[in-house]
Amino acid sequence: MVMDEHSNVTLLKEIAELLNEETDMKRMLDGAVWKLLNGSNFESAWIFFINEKGKHQLVTHANLPPALQRNDCRHLQKGGCWCVKRYHDGDLEKASNIIACQRIENSIAANALDHGGITHHATVPLQSGEEKFGLLNIAAPDTVRFSKDELALLESVAFQIGSAIKRIGLTKQEQEMALVKERNRLARDLHDSVNQLLFSVTLTARGGIEMSEEENVQGTFRDIQHLTQEALNEMRALIWQLRPKGLESGLLEAIQAYGEMLGLTLELKVTGVIQLPSRTEETLFRIAQEALNNIRKHSGVSEAQLFLTVTSSDVLMVIKDEGRGFIVDERLQLPSIGVQSMWDRAKAEGGTVDWSSEIGRGTEILVRIPY
Structure with missing residues (x-):
């Protein structure tokens, strides 16, 4: 030519x-x-x-x-x-x-x-x-x-x-670094303002219980303390999602620490050597966060299992609980916004998310991501 x-x-x-x-x-x-x-x-x-x-x-x-x-x-x-x-x-x-x-x-x-x-x-x-x-x-x-x-x-x-x-x-x-900086700023602001205010309300409610002798008033303060503590837990979980603590120490340590913060006992089982790219680790951590949040809110149990299998080409993560479970509506593409979020994160890395659940027999989330 x-x-x-x-x-x-x-x-x-x-x-x-x-x-x-x-x-x-x-x-x-x-x-x-x-x-x-x-x-x-x-x-x-x-x-x-x-x-x-x-x-x-x-x-x-x-x-x-x-x-x-x-x-x-x-x-x-x-x-x-x-x-x-x-x-x-x-x-x-x-x-x-x-x-x-x-x-x-x-x-x-x-x-x-x-x-x-x-x-x-x-x-x-x-x-x-x-x-x-x-x-x-x-x-x-x-x-x-x-x-x-x-x-x-x-x-x-x-x-x-x-x-x-x-x-x-x-x-x-550069865009990812800017996003991380913005997340860190929001996390700091939430911790220094809203988080501290909620903590102050819980202390005030506790003081009100101790200072009052009327059962009705004490009950009201207990309700305020309980609701504020729930809001405080939600705020701490949100701060974790914005700025994951402990991920620099390892994926499993970060997931386990997040589970403990939610009040969950997490059993971990690992196969293979965990040497994953940082982006893959953060994706797995974010997906695990969402799965553990769902367990705390919906399963009715405080224990879960996490299996991590690492091969030369991909990583498989399975999160299981033996809680209430749910019915999968086959007419719906995905059963919840939470599962949609997990699916989107995995897809962005070329991976997949599958799940199975049955009323009274718990839920299993299976994540596979290439690296």
Whole structure:
């Protein structure tokens, strides 16, 4: 294929403008690959993100032939291949032609008439400085090898995308840090104001009980003390949710401390070594918080069990109680706002939440999150 230098400069400028304007990772990647295809001789493209353990994730694709699109891009999603292995081994430093692609070969073997003439592809790592994020792959019908000019264009686009991924990642980190600071400020304000006022009311109510000799008045003060103590417990739980204490000491310690604060006895069972990313730990902690809140409010019991199983690719957390349970209405997508919150948190990390419950036999929440 012959590449036009002027058109390449125009294409790189258009891609750079898109990458500089976009703040959403998915839209940025989708827009970049489509601009690359529309302004070049390449006809198909896909991007893998690859983590430190070499596990790849298909994050975007454009104009794939039916054989590669079939079953939610199964041949791209599953299994191994040479380019990902070379990337993980550190042997892939620049744009390269891939002579044999196991993923494409498997798709052709399964759907021989639907591969659209695509039998090979070129690949280039996405990186910013020394930090690597994954691979950009491109292909064209009846093309075994791409020219030096085409590979040079691919490298230039990959450099731009890698820089944009880094920028969006840093922006997201800054936003998360700002959110943490705001949570901490709210937690401090609640502790220093509302929390202290509620504590003062409980002391006042206790004094009223001791000072009065009339049973009716004492009963009123007891009600005030009880209601204020409940409100104080709710406030402390809210402060925990805004600023989890003890998470820096470990996930299990934080969950157990939160359970104790709610008045729950929590039995813990762990399988595997807990070495999780901080984001995964906070997600599990937030989900556990919601589950323990539900146990305290609705189960009628003060004991629960938590099972944590950590594998090389994901973490499984199960929280069980033997309380009242509830009836799951199959017509409803989710039974409560609390469960919806757990489901949303897990989904944001690519995970799942399932639950089972039966009247008089308790409830079980099962959480699975990849990392």
